[in-house]
Amino acid sequence: MTRLDLLRHAKSSWDEPGMADRERPLAPRGRRAAGRVAEHLRAEGVRPDVVLCSTAVRARQTLDIVLPALGEPEVLVEDGLYAGDAEDLLDRLRSLPDATGRAMVVGHNPTLQDLALDLAASGRDLERLREKLPTGALVTLAFGGPWRGLGAGRATLESLVVPRDLR
Numbered sequence: 001m002t003r004l005d006l007l008r009h010a011k012s013s014w015d016e017p018g019m020a021d022r023e024r025p026l027a028p029r030g031r032r033a034a035g036r037v038a039e040h041l042r043a044e045g046v047r048p049d050v051v052l053c054s055t056a057v058r059a060r061q062t063l064d065i066v067l068p069a070l071g072e073p074e075v076l077v078e079d080g081l082y083a084g085d086a087e088d089l090l091d092r093l094r095s096l097p098d099a100t101g102r103a104m105v106v107g108h109n110p111t112l113q114d115l116a117l118d119l120a121a122s123g124r125d126l127e128r129l130r131e132k133l134p135t136g137a138l139v140t141l142a143f144g145g146p147w148r149g150l151g152a153g154r155a156t157l158e159s160l161v162v163p164r165d166l167r
Contacts, residue, residue: 002102002142003141003142004119004140004155005102006104006107006140007136008107008136009054009056009106009107009135010033010061012024012058015027022057024056025058036167037065037163047073049100049103051067054077056108070104078092080092081106090118100147113133116133121153128160134162134163137160
């Protein structure tokens with residue numbers, strides 16, 4: 001089974017109203033939430049082969065907090081993950097090498113939620129995912145076959161983990 005983890009960046013700060021969106025850092029609450037997610041990832045033994053991360057400061061800071069829990073994945077920080085939509089992200093994932101057994105994306109909504117809902121044909125948390133993908137939430141999807149075959153309805157939603165549930 002091939003797995004895809006979609007991690008929405010943790011809560012960002014709005015303390016500086018004139019700051020460019022891409023430059024907004026994590027809020028203290030976001031740092032704490034990302035730390036809880038990191039502990040969850042460590043406890044669950046999540047070890048992606050590759051992590052794709054948006055160039056936005058809040059996404060990179062989220063990755064910095066969770067990365068020590070992930071083993072030693074290849075990390076690729078890509079601009080297209082900041083501005084792209086779900087179709088762009090799907091195209092990027094389809095280009096992953098067949099040898100990649102597990103990948104993680106650290107990015108933004110609505111892209112991550114849209115992609116997860118498009119890919120997932122079933123899963124006990126599907127209705128919850130339809131309602132909201134909060135900041136810091138982690139979606140895990142599983143599918144059979146190579147990345148190039150990933151598409152609508154081809155995955156199962158294995159879990160939706162929300163930081164507030166990890167207290």
